[in-house]
Amino acid sequence: MGFNKKTIEDIEVRGKRVLVRCDFNVPLKDGVITDENRLNGALPTIKYLIDNGAKVILCSHIGKDASKTLEPVSKRLSEMLNKEVVFARDEEVVGANARAAVEKMNDGDVVLLENTRCRKEETKNVEEFSKELASLADIFVNDAFGTAHRAHCSTVGVTDYVDTAVCGYLIQKELKFLGDAVNNPVRPFVAILGGAKVSDKIAVINNLLDKVDTLIIGGGMAYTFLKAQGYEIGTSLVEEDRLDYALEMIQKAKDKGVKFLLPVDHRVATEFKDVEPVVTEDQNIPAGHMGLDIGPKTEELYADAIKDAKTVVWNGPMGVFEFENFNKGTIAVAKAMADADATTVIGGGDSAAAVNILGFGDKMTHISTGGGASLEFLEGKELPGIVALNNK
Structure with a gap:
């Protein structure tokens, strides 16, 4: 697979609602994150979008089903970014809380949606949930290499309902190193x-x-x-x-x-x-x-x-x-x-x-x-x- 995909640097993000699929599937012990590698991996893309005036809406799964919440991730990200990451607690992921949180956003604000696997449709790539996710955003950014081999609503389905779908720095880096190593x-x-x-x-x-x-x-x-x-x-x-x-x-x-x-x-x-x-x-x-x-x-x-x-x-x-x-x-x-x-x-x-x-x-x-x-x-x-x- 050659790398010929658009990245966040190829598009204008200022003032746009940007939905970013991250990989926040981190290990937790007593509500504390025990390995922050995946959070660190997501930071360059999130910071670039904040610095360039996007309204940054983050989404991810955590665990195999709906049993875990992303709330600890929102708290830790707030500390790492030195900026509030608003957690939109919503069992249906794109519900009243999420919509209200996105509605209130100013340029450079960050909102994190609840675990995408709270919705059973996620892993089956069901059209309805893909459309709901896309309705929050003008632009979709995939930066979750760890789930790039899965055709889920938040990785693939959503791209059918937005005009602009690009990759973040993490995916760009993964494809560069793995791609060059294997192919050149x-x-x-x-x-x-x-x-x-x-x-x-x-x-x-x-x-x-x-x-x-x-x-x-x-x-x-x-x-x-x-x-x-x-x-x-x-x-x-x-x-x-x-x-x-x-x-x-x-x-x-x-x-x-x-x-x-x-x-x-x-x-x-x-x-x-x-x-x-x-x-x-x-x-x-x-x-x-x-x-x-x-x-x-x-x-x-x-x-x-x-x-x-x-x-x-x-x-x-x-x-x-x-x-x-x-x-x-x-x-x-x-x-x-x-x-x-x-x-x-x-x-x-x-x-x-x-x-x-x-x-x-x-x-x-x-x-x-x-x-x-x-x-x-x-x-x-x-x-x-x-x-x-x-x-x-």
């Missing part, structure tokens, strides 16, 4: 894929093998590739129905001249617990043991491949990084990326959480805010929330 990489281009299942990454592996110089596999999905080649994997996670596919991908890499790296040793345990690991001597895992992380020799092999890269994209941890005894492989990969003289892009989800928790976040060129959206982008899919915006 400075070589050597190394991609690292981890996580539990091969089936989650089938299309990604297939797409990346046409683009990369080296593909590194770690995490639970590695054991399916190893078993397919006849190695012993003990009680490790395996997808029996993906063994033929694993061999096909290994063959495709050979045919394309792509280096396909799999673990050469492992940290294993007899149960899924944070216990003292046993390190295997080679690729084989002894009976009664499960692989929970890559081993020290593999760390070296992977770090070596990353060291000379000019572009590195990483999606998915190397092991059970939540366990202190089994986060060593993920740390080694993060450190190798931090030390590399390369454009380093983290494709959202667990790998983004891992690099932030492990303290390498500020060493990466770009950390994507969208897990599912990043994955679909890496698969080569078009994202409906982007497609719906006006072309330049």
Whole structure:
């Protein structure tokens, strides 16, 4: 997907009512936001609109349904912007409170609507709710990359009922870094894929093998590739129905001249617990043991491949990084990326959480805010929330 979409800088916003779809799906504990990355990601677009005299109407979902409110977000945003963000508490999202709040707005004011998933129509992209959202605004801005792969009322439906639909800075940045990394990489281009299942990454592996110089596999999905080649994997996670596919991908890499790296040793345990690991001597895992992380020799092999890269994209941890005894492989990969003289892009989800928790976040060129959206982008899919915006 090339980037040819209009952005907020391509249009006049002064005096206009601008509906901005943000990604405020933040974790809460006792009503307090525990990770503000997504709020920080939204600030540049919101500040630009305030500074340029727009009437800024923010909307987002939080959680999977109507059980959570965006009120804590309005309070925290008010502090971050040093300016009141009026919270329009409305179970129907676009109700009397929301309309009254928008009616009162002056240029540069900010209103936040309630959780869009208070409306069941949201995720089904029902025309009626899309029209209601659009009725509040002259212009629609999508800046929620994390939901760009979903065709919902607040990401896609609303664009049918406004003349102007553009992207904000966050989406522009995501498409620049992910797009350039995947479609115009400075070589050597190394991609690292981890996580539990091969089936989650089938299309990604297939797409990346046409683009990369080296593909590194770690995490639970590695054991399916190893078993397919006849190695012993003990009680490790395996997808029996993906063994033929694993061999096909290994063959495709050979045919394309792509280096396909799999673990050469492992940290294993007899149960899924944070216990003292046993390190295997080679690729084989002894009976009664499960692989929970890559081993020290593999760390070296992977770090070596990353060291000379000019572009590195990483999606998915190397092991059970939540366990202190089994986060060593993920740390080694993060450190190798931090030390590399390369454009380093983290494709959202667990790998983004891992690099932030492990303290390498500020060493990466770009950390994507969208897990599912990043994955679909890496698969080569078009994202409906982007497609719906006006072309330049």
